[in-house]
Amino acid sequence: MSRFVNVAIGQLGPIAKQETRAQVVHRLSALMLQAHQMGCDLIVFPELALTTFFPRWYIEDVAELNAYYERAMPGPETQGLFDLSRKLGIGFYIGYGELAVEEGRTRRYNTSIIVDKGGQIVGKYRKVHLPGHEAHEPWRAFQHLEKRYFEAGKDFPVFEAFGGKFGMAICNDRRWTETYREMGVQGVEMILIGYNTPVHNPPAPEHDDLSLFHNQLVMQAGAYQNGTWVVGVAKAGIEEGVDQIGGSCIVAPSGEIVASCTTKGDELALARCDLDLCNSFKETTFNFDLHRQPDAYSRIVARKGPGLMADGSPVPPPGPKTDDRA
Ligand code: CDT
8 A cells, every 4th residue: 555645854954033934935935846846735934934943042032932923823914825736736734833812811832724725825834842041042043032032832743644543743742752653653644844953052161073974873763663754844054144954855654764855945855655664663563552551651751860850859869669650
């Protein structure tokens, strides 16, 4: 059996601070049109794909900050992309800053959506792992204030789309094994991941030379260990003085990279992805229903790490009578 989904990576080069939504949507539309002309069912765009990566700046003015978020999706400036999707019959994934009013309170999320070939939103995800810091840290060459500008999402849902089971993650999520497994146990067949990753990590510059290696390492491992396709898409290049990695790629359930970008600008790379290639992994080595041992994994949810329990209390010291499992 084969269930093919023709997937396009819709990698973006830098988005300048002064670039308007209309200009960005024009770039996204051009990539979407080319992907359609090449027979694609789906195009995957990066994280925060409508603006420059604003968490690199400490912004005190709320109006200035709010200008980076979408109050509606589609909204007046993004409706054209949905219209083009419906007209061409091509779906898409896109990341954006979401400003929502919930229970009378303004909330901000780093969000992504899946839109089907009819231009309808069929899935929404809010980034769970928010990297960086909350306070202004002027010693850094540039800020990474995601912990200040976003609230964390609470779930990794999986959606029926394009004839299979689709999930989403956003940038830093791809480094965490839990991201893939949460969707793996729901039977996910393709995980879409947009990212903005600076080459330089101010707290750990010794990792800088490994940034592309780590990008591939985590997505290839996540794909293989869960028998799923993974599509990772960068906003790349030197954006407002900060160099961001490219390395966009499509990973098969075998863990092999089957398509990748070669530039750090707007670029398409394509793969014909057979969702049924997941089966031989999901039914053998990673047959979760047969082989997983959840009883042995209780610390994964009971603890936050070596020092803290999930509720923030300290991990009890080891001892014959102590059992810190759930
Ligand atoms: N956007 C995003 O999540 N970027 C992070 C940067 C490193 S943490 C400061 C990433 O994991 O790629």
